Amino acid sequence: MTAKYTIKDFNNQFPDEAACLDYLRDERWPNGIHCESCDRITKHHKVVSRKSYSCDNCGHHVHPTARTIFHKSRTPLTSWFYAMFLMASTHCGISAKQLERELGVTYKTAWRMFKQIRTLMHEDLDPFTGQVEVDETYIGGKRKGTRGRCAKGKTIVAGAVERQGSVVAEIVPDVKAKTLVPIVQAQVKPSVATVHTDELHSCDRLSELGYTHDRVKHSSNVYVIGTSHTNTIEGFWSLVKRGIDGVYHSVSRKYMQSYLDEYSFRYNHRADEQAMFVSVMSQIPLKGSGSAQV
Numbered sequence: 001m002t003a004k005y006t007i008k009d010f011n012n013q014f015p016d017e018a019a020c021l022d023y024l025r026d027e028r029w030p031n032g033i034h035c036e037s038c039d040r041i042t043k044h045h046k047v048v049s050r051k052s053y054s055c056d057n058c059g060h061h062v063h064p065t066a067r068t069i070f071h072k073s074r075t076p077l078t079s080w081f082y083a084m085f086l087m088a089s090t091h092c093g094i095s096a097k098q099l100e101r102e103l104g105v106t107y108k109t110a111w112r113m114f115k116q117i118r119t120l121m122h123e124d125l126d127p128f129t130g131q132v133e134v135d136e137t138y139i140g141g142k143r144k145g146t147r148g149r150c151a152k153g154k155t156i157v158a159g160a161v162e163r164q165g166s167v168v169a170e171i172v173p174d175v176k177a178k179t180l181v182p183i184v185q186a187q188v189k190p191s192v193a194t195v196h197t198d199e200l201h202s203c204d205r206l207s208e209l210g211y212t213h214d215r216v217k218h219s220s221n222v223y224v225i226g227t228s229h230t231n232t233i234e235g236f237w238s239l240v241k242r243g244i245d246g247v248y249h250s251v252s253r254k255y256m257q258s259y260l261d262e263y264s265f266r267y268n269h270r271a272d273e274q275a276m277f278v279s280v281m282s283q284i285p286l287k288g289s290g291s292a293q294v
Contacts, residue, residue, distance in 0.1 A: 005277050010085050020077035021051055024064035028285045035060050068284050069116040079103045083113050088277040092243040093262065118258040120283040121265035127189040128162040133196045133233040134184055134203065135159060136175050139241060140250060155253045157260065160187050161233045166268040169260045177202040196228050236267060
C-alpha cells in the first residue's frame, strides 16, 4: 500500500523555523553535536537570534545550515522545506512560476531554489540486474522532419530501467556504440541481467560483453516478443516529455540533466511518497552547494 505524506503531515512535522532547524541539526549530528572547542560531544542550546546552537560549556556556535543549499540564504527554512515537499510530491513536477505564487517570493528566488533542490535529486544507484531495458530518446528542439531523430536542436538522452525497479537517464553526445556501451557496462551487471533494446546497431556487442541481449525490431512494427520489449523505458520517456511540455514548456540542454535527475528521482521513489520526501531531505548535509544566497 502506497504511503501518503500529506500537507497536513508536513505542517505537523515542520510548523515553524525552529522545527526546521532542529531537523537539520539532527540530520547533521544524529549522535549529538561535537564541539570543536571542547573536542567532544556536548550539550547545545538554540540561539534565539541566529540559526545556530551554542555549546553549554564554552559557548562555541555551530550552524546547521552551513555548507548546505541554505547557506547564507535569506529565505525562511519553512519556505525551503515546503518547496522540497512540493517537488517530491508532484508526479509531473512544478514550475518555478508556481513556486513563486505558493511561497510569495520573486521568480528569481524561486528559480534559484529549484536549481539548488535539484542537486539533492541526483542518485548513484547500484548496477541493475534481472530484466533491464535500454533505450535512447530525443527531447526538445524544433521539428525539421517527421522523425524525432531528424529534429533540429534536440537533446539526446540515453537511459536504462530495471523492470519493477529504478531508472537512470543521462545526456549523451550521440548514440554511437562508444557512447552507449560504457553506459550499459556501468549501470547493468553482466551475466545476471537480460538487456532488452530495439534494433539500434550500437548495442550489437552486448552479447560479446557477457550480457544476455534480446531485441525487438520497431522498424518492422514489432514491439513485443515474449518478455522482450522496451515499453517500460518508453513509458518513462513519455512521462518526462509530457512533464517538460506541460509544466516547464521547454528546457535547454544546459539544464536538462538536472531535470532528468528530478524525474528519475520521483520515478525511483514512486512507491512511497513519504520515503521520497525523506530521501530528498536526507541529502541536505551531503550535497549542499553552500551558495544559495536566495
